[in-house]
Amino acid sequence: MKTLLLKAENTADIKKAAEILRNGGLVAIPTETVYGLAANAFDGDAAAAIFAAKGRPQDNPLIVHVSSFEEIPPLVKEVDPRLKALAEKFWPGPLTVITPKSQLIPDAVSGGLDTVGIRMPSHPTAQAIIKEAGVPLAAPSANASGRPSPTSAQHVAEDMDGRIDAIVDGGKSDVGVESTIITLATTPPTLLRPGGITPEQLEEVLGEIQISHAVFEQLAEGEKVQSPGMKYKHYSPAAQVTIIKGSFEQYKNFLLAQKDEVCAVCFCGEGKNFTKAIEYGAENDSFSQAKGFFDALREVDALGCKRAFVRCPASSGIGLAVYNRLLRSAAFREIDLDIKIPVIGLTGQTGAGKSTVSAMLAERGFLVSDADILARRAVENREVISLLCREFGDDVIKDGVLDRRELARRAFATPEGSQALNLITHPEITRLAVEDIHAAHSLGKKAAVLDAALLFESCLESLCDLKISVVADEETRLERIMKRDSISREDALLRMKAQKPEQYYIEKSDIVINNNNGSDLNTQIENITDKF
Ligand code: TXA
Ligand code: MG
Secondary structure, X not given: OOOXXXXXXXXXXXXXXXXXXXXXXXXXXXXXXXXXXXXXXXXXXXXXXXXHHHXXXXXXXXXXXXXXXXXXXXXXXXXXHHHHHHHHHHOOOOEEEEEEEOOOOOHHHHOOOOEEEEEOOOOHHHHHHHHHHOOOEEEOEOOOOOOOOOOOHHHHHHHHOOOOOEEEEOOOOOOOOOOEEEEOOOOOOEEXXXXXXXXXXXXXXXXXXXXXXXXXXXXXXXXXXOOHHHHOOOOOOOOEEEEEEOOHHHHHHHHHOOOOOOEEEEOOOOHHHOOOEEEOOOOOOHHHHHHHHHHHHHHHHHOOOOEEEEEOOOOOOOHHHHHHHHHHHOOOOEEEOOOOOOEEEEEEOOOOOHHHHHHHHHHOOOEEEEHHHHHHXXXXXXXXXXXXHHHHOHHXXXXXXXXXXXXXXXXXXXXXXXXXXXXXXXXXXXXHHXXXXXXXXXXXXXXXXXEOOOXXXXXXXXXXXXXXXEEOOHHHHHHHHHHHHOOOHHHHHHHHHOOOOHHHHHHHOOEEEEOOOOOOHHHHHHHHHOOO
């Protein structure tokens, strides 16, 4: 299919778009929030074509767009006075109201639900096209399902060229995030999706409202939802996204300490500190962040970055909408760098006795977090698993669980494979480590210890205030490994050879603990613990 490119300022083009829509076609139209992929809302087949073009799950209903209040009564079971009150205050504008539907709304539009979401957009082009078409328009955001929502005709073309009849170019969307969704079908009404109209504004009209927990939290697997759209992974670029909380200084130090390439998605004026950066709005201006956010996510892919670390926006006002979209694009992965407890990195060659030292530190009031355990937990994360499947093939999953042996076989076959595995797992490992560090603080521990054989090769190093290596003579380590793992001298030697030399650890550490047989470990450890 050839997709026509139409211009909002051409009256003939508006007429053309309306004609396509009346004839059951699909047209992407500009709205003040994001671009919508429109079809005649009374035409079930046309609505079905939207799902096909977007690759959207069938149970995820579409919003019906009108240009005046008079168009509403036939669409709903009855006109709720609260709908009228909301309309008077916020329409035309970025608000969708859900209310019981009439028979005229096809199941394909409502996703089989007995309610319908209605919105009156304020964008003059959207208004003109609805009027000219003479029918209400069912329209989801005009992105391919799962991708960031489109805020320009260019974004729509990236996802939809060749799949729909036409795109009407009306410039950049003004708000930049989708409408606020409130349902009147619950008591009190429930905010299902934050957007341009804030909870406070809604309460002025409706009195008490509740905010769906799905606004902030990941749904449990199989959980029943009020808004089917909440179930799906959303707004995601191909790159893996992680949210970073804390000051700019903390963000900067953390990003600059990353061993692999990352893209900084930050606020205006901050980008110059990084090799790859995209600024998505001004730090204290949620409106500018809303406007730039989806564009920034698409830009991450355009720059060819595999990982993006995003500065966390303030979550008040329209900032709540930005934060909600960011949480979904990051599969809810947040790292809070505002760490309130000292962090000790503990490492050393195999057989040097790192575990003995970490056990002694645990006994003395330190919380020890073991990187091997974190790495195992990281690959239990749903999003990490799906990224691993994309990288290494779907068959690293057997009977619904990750086959770690098969994954290791594929990943460690090449240096590129190992690097790809690290890129995918490190942000989640870091998140888990930081979670342990915060837990150590809440538990009143003196410090958190990150026990990691690959401390200096991993991103964990950047979290540490003090780095300690445990060393022991080669012969001592050899004997310990043979005994611990019941292996031959040759095999033990092979393992030792695969590691970095002792000097590497010594040079990178603040403190070196000597753990040969007969060394006084107690005194060495007390010298450290005395500092905390
Ligand atoms: O700003 C917007 O709302 C944009 C523009 C194009 O108007 N549209 C938009 O549509 O964002 P969409 O389909 O991408 O998101 C609509 C969300 C979905 O999560 C869907 O599950 C939910 O609204 N929704 C629609 N009708 C619903 C209903 N009857 N009950 C519960 N949720 C509903
Ligand atoms: Mg959408």
